[in-house]
Amino acid sequence: MEQTREEHNGAAPAAVYDRIGIGYKNVRRPDPRLAALIRQALGGARTVVNVGAGTGSYEPQDAEVTAVDPSQVMLDQHPGPRKVKAGAEQLPFEDGAFDAAMAVLTVHHWTDPHRGLAELRRVSRRQAVFTWDPAHRPELWVVDEYLPEIRQVDHSRFTPLAEVVEALDAHTVLPFPVPHDFTDGFQTAHWRRPEAYLDPVVRAASSTFATLPASVVEPAMERLRADLESGAWQRRHARLLEQESVDYGYRLVVAGQS
Numbered sequence: 657m658e659q660t661r662e663e664h665n666g667a668a669p670a671a672v673y674d675r676i677g678i679g680y681k682n683v684r685r686p687d688p689r690l691a692a693l694i695r696q697a698l699g700g701a702r703t704v705v706n707v708g709a710g711t712g713s714y715e716p717q718d719a720e721v722t723a724v725d726p727s728q729v730m731l732d733q734h735p736g737p738r739k740v741k742a743g744a745e746q747l748p749f750e751d752g753a754f755d756a757a758m759a760v761l762t763v764h765h766w767t768d769p770h771r772g773l774a775e776l777r778r779v780s781r782r783q784a785v786f787t788w789d790p791a792h793r794p795e796l797w798v799v800d801e802y803l804p805e806i807r808q809v810d811h812s813r814f815t816p817l818a819e820v821v822e823a824l825d826a827h828t829v830l831p832f833p834v835p836h837d838f839t840d841g842f843q844t845a846h847w848r849r850p851e852a853y854l855d856p857v858v859r860a861a862s863s864t865f866a867t868l869p870a871s872v873v874e875p876a877m878e879r880l881r882a883d884l885e886s887g888a889w890q891r892r893h894a895r896l897l898e899q900e901s902v903d904y905g906y907r908l909v910v911a912g913q914s
C-alpha cells in the first residue's frame with residue numbers, strides 16, 4: 657500500500673528535483689560496488705528508512721524499506737510499496753522506528769542538514785550516509801579546467817565531512833574511490849569518459865550542472881568538445897586515462913549500533 661504524506665517542510669529542494677528529476681533513473685543507475693559498501697554498512701537491518709530516496713538506488717533488497725523524499729517526481733519513479741512524502745528535517749516517524757537509516761547523495765539538498773542528521777539518529781539505531789567532502793583534493797578536472805562555477809555551487813551546499821561525522825557521532829568513515837566505469841551518473845562519475853559531459857541528458861542528471869545557467873555551461877562544454885577533438889584533453893590527462901579509480905572525496909559515514 658502506498659503511504660504518501662504531504663507534511664514535509666523542504667519545499668525549495670523538492671522543487672529542484674520536481675524540475676530536474678524526470679529521466680533521473682536512466683542516467684543514475686546504482687553501481688554494484690557502491691551498493692555492496694552500503695549494504696555492508698547497513699548490516700543485517702530488517703527495517704530501513706531511505707531518506708532522500710529518489711528512485712530507490714542502493715536500497716537493500718532483503719529489508720523492509722520505507723522511502724522518504726519531498727519530491728513527488730522522484731517518489732513517482734520509486735518502485736517500492738512504502739513511500740512517504742517528507743523532508744529529512746521532520747521525519748514523520750516514532751523514535752527508534754527503524755533498524756537503520758540510509759541517505760545517499762542527498763544531505764547537500766536538505767534545507768537544514770544538521771536537523772536532518774539528528775532526525776536520522778532519532779528514528780533509527782544505525783545510520784549510513786554517503787556524501788562528498790568539499791575539502792578533498794583533487795577536484796574533478798571539469799571543475800578545475802572548464803567550470804570553476806561548480807566549485808561555488810558545491811561548496812555552498814555540501815556540509816563539511818567533519819560536521820557530518822560529528823552530527824552523527826560516527827564511528828567509521830569509508831572512502832569510495834570512483835571506478836572509471838561507475839554506472840551512477842553523478843557529477844564525477846564520468847571522470848575517465850570525458851565525452852559524456854557533452855551530452856545534455858547526462859548533465860541534466862547532476863543537480864550541479866542543472867543549477868548552473870546554460871549560458872555558463874554550454875560555452876564551457878564547447879571548449880571541452882574542441883579539446884577532445886584536437887587531442888589537447890587526452891594529452892593533458894594521459895596519466896588519468898591509465899587509472900582504474902580515483903578518490904574524489906566521496907565518503908560513506910557510518911554511525912550507531914554495529
Ligand SMILES: C[S@@+](CC[C@H](N)C(=O)[O-])C[C@H]1O[C@@H](n2cnc3c(N)ncnc32)[C@H](O)[C@@H]1O
Pocket residue numbers: 666669670673684707708709710711712713714724725726727730742743744745759760761762765766767863
Ligand atoms: C541526488 S538525489 C539522490 C537520490 C537517491 N538517494 C540516489 O542515491 O539516487 C537527491 C534527493 O534528495 C531529495 N531531497 C531534496 N531535499 C530533501 C530534503 N529536505 N529531505 C530529504 N530529501 C531531499 C531530492 O528530492 C532527491 O530525490
